[in-house]
Amino acid sequence: MMLCQVLSYPEIDTFVDKLTVSLHPLTLDAVCYALSSDRSGPREKWYHVEVTLVIFRENTFLPLYFKMGGFYPSLFYNVVMSKVSSRNWYDRMDENIIVGAMPFKSDVEKLMKDENVKAVISLCEGHEHKRFVARKEDWIMQAVDYLSLPTVDYSSPSMENIDTGIEFMKKHAEQDSTVYVHCKAGRTRSVTLVGCYLIQKRKWTPSNSKNFLEDKRPHVVLQDLHFRAMYRYYDKNILKAKREKGKEGSNEDLNASQ
Secondary structure (H helix, E strand, O other): OOOEEEEOHHHHHHHHOOOEEEEEEOOOHHHHHHHOOOOOOOHHHOEEEEEEOHHHHOOOHHHHHHHHHHHHHHHHHHHHHHHHOOOOOEEEOOOOEEEEOOOEHHHHHHHHHHHOEEEEEEOOOHHHOOOOEOOHHHHHOOOOEEEEOOOOOOOOOOHHHHHHHHHHHHHHHHOOOEEEEEOOOOOOHHHHHHHHHHHHHHOOOHHHHHHHHHHHOOOOOOOHHHHHHHHHHHHHHHHHHHHHHHHHHHHHHHHHHO
8 A cells, every 4th residue: 555655746636635645845865765766857846745545544553653753853843943044933813813833831831921822723633742842731731722623734624623723713812812723833734724714704815815824924835735725615604605695685686676
């Protein structure tokens, strides 16, 4: 059974509808050799594609092995970039929402005190909650409301999880508190969820939401996969309402003319 292979970007779409796909640019030639002998195409087009089949829901050892192997280098990279570049560990989107990378235990009190964080949404999977990061119990001990929406790294949250997350954010926005929404790096999974929240709250198009997010947090990574999730949410919750409202208006005009 195939676990990993190297694909060029256009080939990614052939997997999206049937498989859960994670991708990120390769950084080491050695990794590419280890995954596949196929090194065709320009260097910048190589991608590591982790294909998680449905059958792995019952036997998760192998995909978990690959995920954990890449977790520490990726987290270390994020920490370094936050120190040596203009990247922030987290950024405020509006008065109630912060998007950020995985918070450490030492961040809990600071976020509560400085940012009025009273709720947290984590889109990380179980294997990403290491001892040194703030886990559910760390937040609960501080009376911070906590919602876990496990999502495969580099993929998009399900529509069900998006709906659940948005209702959670709306509830705390009404209480004038701040929700810290995070994944591992605060660049993909959490950004997709907050992008849908902004679509719902401000009645924006996906493009409006994407542009806003990129302006507030320039290192976000929204690929076609994530933008499609935002558009599905937009179609289901904004365009559908407009279509239904248009039908009601047409029916009223028809009744008035009779």
